[in-house]
Amino acid sequence: MSVIECIPNISEGRRQDVLDACAAAIAAAGARLLDVKPDATHHRTVFTFAGSAGTVRAAVLALFDEAVRAIDLRQHAGGHPRMGAVDVVPFVPIEGVTMADCVALAKEVGADVASRYGVPVFLYEEAASAPSRRNLEDIRRGEFEGLATKMAQPEWQPDFGPAMPHASAGATAIGARMPLIAYNINLATDRLDVAKKIAAAVRHSSGGLRFVKAMGLALTDRGIVQISMNLTHHEKTPLFRVFELVKREAARYGVAVLESEIVGLVPASALAATAAWYLQLDGFTDDQVLENRLRAGDGP
Amino acid sequence: MSVIECIPNISEGRRQDVLDACAAAIAAAGARLLDVKPDATHHRTVFTFAGSAGTVRAAVLALFDEAVRAIDLRQHAGGHPRMGAVDVVPFVPIEGVTMADCVALAKEVGADVASRYGVPVFLYEEAASAPSRRNLEDIRRGEFEGLATKMAQPEWQPDFGPAMPHASAGATAIGARMPLIAYNINLATDRLDVAKKIAAAVRHSSGGLRFVKAMGLALTDRGIVQISMNLTHHEKTPLFRVFELVKREAARYGVAVLESEIVGLVPASALAATAAWYLQLDGFTDDQVLENRLRAGDGP
Numbered sequence: 001m002s003v004i005e006c007i008p009n010i011s012e013g014r015r016q017d018v019l020d021a022c023a024a025a026i027a028a029a030g031a032r033l034l035d036v037k038p039d040a041t042h043h044r045t046v047f048t049f050a051g052s053a054g055t056v057r058a059a060v061l062a063l064f065d066e067a068v069r070a071i072d073l074r075q076h077a078g079g080h081p082r083m084g085a086v087d088v089v090p091f092v093p094i095e096g097v098t099m100a101d102c103v104a105l106a107k108e109v110g111a112d113v114a115s116r117y118g119v120p121v122f123l124y125e126e127a128a129s130a131p132s133r134r135n136l137e138d139i140r141r142g143e144f145e146g147l148a149t150k151m152a153q154p155e156w157q158p159d160f161g162p163a164m165p166h167a168s169a170g171a172t173a174i175g176a177r178m179p180l181i182a183y184n185i186n187l188a189t190d191r192l193d194v195a196k197k198i199a200a201a202v203r204h205s206s207g208g209l210r211f212v213k214a215m216g217l218a219l220t221d222r223g224i225v226q227i228s229m230n231l232t233h234h235e236k237t238p239l240f241r242v243f244e245l246v247k248r249e250a251a252r253y254g255v256a257v258l259e260s261e262i263v264g265l266v267p268a269s270a271l272a273a274t275a276a277w278y279l280q281l282d283g284f285t286d287d288q289v290l291e292n293r294l295r296a297g298d299g300p
Numbered sequence: 301m302s303v304i305e306c307i308p309n310i311s312e313g314r315r316q317d318v319l320d321a322c323a324a325a326i327a328a329a330g331a332r333l334l335d336v337k338p339d340a341t342h343h344r345t346v347f348t349f350a351g352s353a354g355t356v357r358a359a360v361l362a363l364f365d366e367a368v369r370a371i372d373l374r375q376h377a378g379g380h381p382r383m384g385a386v387d388v389v390p391f392v393p394i395e396g397v398t399m400a401d402c403v404a405l406a407k408e409v410g411a412d413v414a415s416r417y418g419v420p421v422f423l424y425e426e427a428a429s430a431p432s433r434r435n436l437e438d439i440r441r442g443e444f445e446g447l448a449t450k451m452a453q454p455e456w457q458p459d460f461g462p463a464m465p466h467a468s469a470g471a472t473a474i475g476a477r478m479p480l481i482a483y484n485i486n487l488a489t490d491r492l493d494v495a496k497k498i499a500a501a502v503r504h505s506s507g508g509l510r511f512v513k514a515m516g517l518a519l520t521d522r523g524i525v526q527i528s529m530n531l532t533h534h535e536k537t538p539l540f541r542v543f544e545l546v547k548r549e550a551a552r553y554g555v556a557v558l559e560s561e562i563v564g565l566v567p568a569s570a571l572a573a574t575a576a577w578y579l580q581l582d583g584f585t586d587d588q589v590l591e592n593r594l595r596a597g598d599g600p
Binding site: 003005032034050094095179186239240243257258259260261262264265266267268270271272274275276278279280281282283284288289290291292293294 | 557562575592
């Protein structure tokens with residue numbers, strides 16, 4: 001069994017008929033649609049689906065069929081930065097596939113999209129063709145409206161397709177990345193300054209752990225504060241290390257951890273690694289998980 | 301997807317042709333054979349397989365076909381207590397099934413075995429018809445050689461089948477139980493007395509945690525000692541509580557935990573519960589595990 005997750009974002013969050021057609025196209029391609037999250041304010045929708053490489057590739061192209069036909073960015077305004085009708089397409093390795101497989105898939109799908117729809121494609125994150133193109137924010141800076149000017153510069157030639165944006169569908173970023181874990185830790189205090197100091201201590205941008213984005217915020221209705229985080233590579237910066245570091249920093253202010261929470265989904269391997277660390281498990285491997293053995297191809 | 305695990309023990313650990321025929325019969329019935337562990341000294345073999353209720357039921361009957369034909373307990377001697385050609389058949393709920401489903405399956409298979417082979421069946425553990433029959437050790441006490449005398453007593457009538465042992469195949473215990481976790485904790489000391497004291501403190505039989513069996517032993521080649529345990533109900537007596545209690549008891553003797561180990565397989569839910577406890581996860585449910593969502597029947 002090989003499973004890749006794909007979480008495309010499209011620049012449509014209001015017309016239900018368009019979203020229904022996109023969802024139907026993804027399902028008809030054979031992918032397992034896990035979630036559809038429209039945002040009317042941002043005029044943007046996030047689809048989550050999964051399947052084998054072939055299935056996921058077919059589903060992305062089916063989504064382009066609908067989105068390129070239905071969405072015109074010249075008529076689009078919303079709160080979220082965007083440059084394409086299909087704005088961004090990340091592939092995430094889940095089971096029985098490597099990151100290299102997802103990078104290869106991003107390149108195949110990128111070539112398909114450029115040749116079928118004339119939409120220029122920028123590869124990003126693990127699939128990026130240069131370090132300066134790893135960050136989605138850098139690729140998307142200037143948005144749809146600034147794209148023609150940006151793409152006239154030699155350093156912003158796309159990886160696939162024409163050197164100018166598609167008139168109505170703009171350009172698309174296609175890439176490969178690890179699964180994100182949305183992870184929050186609540187502190188038994190209402191001191192927002194403490195939450196902000198801890199967030200600064202643990203996040204990468206201000207000197208903390210490499211694959212952590214964090215901010216401190218107040219949960220005013222509960223009278224407590226929260227370190228709200230995204231963990232962008234749970235194998236290299238694991239859950240338990242983030243939790244223990246936050247707990248230690250909080251103790252320095254005389255504050256206890258009240259609880260933590262995972263928002264949405266978490267890979268089983270992130271939980272198994274956490275259990276193995278706290279239990280000091282020696283020589284533990286994921287194939288000792290009963291369910292993994294049941295699903296593996298091998299017999300005794 | 302519904303998965304039941306079955307771990308039958310048969311009284312044959314030497315004749316490879318018999319073991320091969322048993323393994324082939326299990327696989328031919330459609331079950332997924334996960335492990336075969338013969339023990340020549342004990343003259344006994346443990347099979348591990350899994351499948352749906354119907355598949356597992358067919359596989360157990362196929363195993364009886366082979367074992368009742370090939371094994372004669374009048375000719376059998378080995379180190380391990382035993383009373384039947386097929387000695388014991390536990391059913392374990394793994395995924396999408398309840399303990400009640402496994403109890404029902406034990407009763408169905410028990411009735412089948414009695415009527416097809418004339419082998420008396422005692423239901424045990426969660427399937428037991430009386431508290432005095434829960435423990436396998438109590439049912440099996442006296443072994444094959446004492447079975448005719450034992451079964452002459454009114455309190456040892458079988459749950460299914462004749463009130464006397466099968467001439468060559470004896471009797472079989474069939475039941476339902478939680479998955480066992482074989483869990484060891486190694487201490488950074490060579491003091492066997494400390495390991496024995498800690499084992500006594502944490503095991504159920506001497507006043508410790510309800511679903512823990514434990515003994516202290518020396519790993520002489522490494523110069524350390526080990527608390528060797530079986531956890532018989534990981535939901536009610538979870539891994540993390542056992543680990544933390546052993547760690548605390550060891551600290552009382554000035555001894556540190558070196559590492560722990562899981563021998564063989566562990567259910568994913570036992571690791572998820574451990575991660576959730578140490579991370580103080582609030583409101584976490586198993587359907588937040590990405591892999592579980594991929595396998596669930598529901599869409600968005």
